[in-house]
Amino acid sequence: MEKLTLEEAKKINATMVTEDHLLLHAANVSAAMGAMAEHFGEDREHWEAVGWLHDYDYEKYPEEHLQHTAEPLRELGVPEEDIRAILAHGYTICTDVEPLTNMEKSLFTVDELTGIVQAAARMRPNGITDMELKSFMKKWKDKKFAAKCNRPLILKGCEMLGMDISEVAGIVIGGMKAHAAELRLTGNGG
Numbered sequence: 001m002e003k004l005t006l007e008e009a010k011k012i013n014a015t016m017v018t019e020d021h022l023l024l025h026a027a028n029v030s031a032a033m034g035a036m037a038e039h040f041g042e043d044r045e046h047w048e049a050v051g052w053l054h055d056y057d058y059e060k061y062p063e064e065h066l067q068h069t070a071e072p073l074r075e076l077g078v079p080e081e082d083i084r085a086i087l088a089h090g091y092t093i094c095t096d097v098e099p100l101t102n103m104e105k106s107l108f109t110v111d112e113l114t115g116i117v118q119a120a121a122r123m124r125p126n127g128i129t130d131m132e133l134k135s136f137m138k139k140w141k142d143k144k145f146a147a148k149c150n151r152p153l154i155l156k157g158c159e160m161l162g163m164d165i166s167e168v169a170g171i172v173i174g175g176m177k178a179h180a181a182e183l184r185l186t187g188n189g190g
Contacts, residue, residue, distance in 0.1 A: 032051065128183070133166060
C-alpha cells in the first residue's frame with residue numbers, strides 16, 4: 001500500500017484489538033491526529049489512520065507494547081513512515097525511536113492528552129460539545145484530575161512540537177468535538 005487509509009487501519013486494528021475502551025482510545029487519538037494534520041497542512045485521513053492503529057499490539061501484549069508491531073504491520077504492507085510514527089509514540093517508555101517528524105511528535109503528544117480531554121468531557125452535562133479551552137486548562141492544572149495521564153510526557157511532546165500545551169489542547173479538543181457522537185462525548189443526553 002502506498003499510504004495507510006483509515007478504512008485499512010480499522011481493519012488491521014480489528015484483527016488485534018477487541019476491548020471497547022481500547023477501540024474508543026483508538027478513535028480519540030485518530031480524531032486528535034486528524035486535527036493535528038490540518039494544523040500542519042498535512043493529509044488528515046492519513047494521520048487519522050496512523051492514530052487509529054497506534055496501539056495495535058497493546059491488548060495482546062500490554063507488558064511488551066510495541067514489541068509486536070513493526071514486523072506484523074510490515075508484512076501487511078503498512079508503509080515504513082507509518083510504522084516508525086507508531087513506534088515513536090512509545091519513545092522513552094517502551095521504545096528508543098525518537099519522534100522526529102510532525103506526525104511522530106503529534107502522536108507522541110496526543111496519545112496521553114486525549115485521555116485527559118476525554119475525562120474532562122465526561123464530567124460535563126453536554127460532554128465535549130460545548131467544552132472550552134479555558135475550562136479544560138483548569139482540569140489540566142489540577143494534578144489530581146486524570147492523574148494516570150502522564151503530564152510531563154505531554155509537555156515534552158509539546159516542547160518537541162514547539163507549541164504550548166494550550167495550543168495543542170485547543171486543536172485536540174476541536175478534533176474530538178468533530179467526532180463527539182462516535183467518541184461518546186455528547187453528554188448525559190447522548
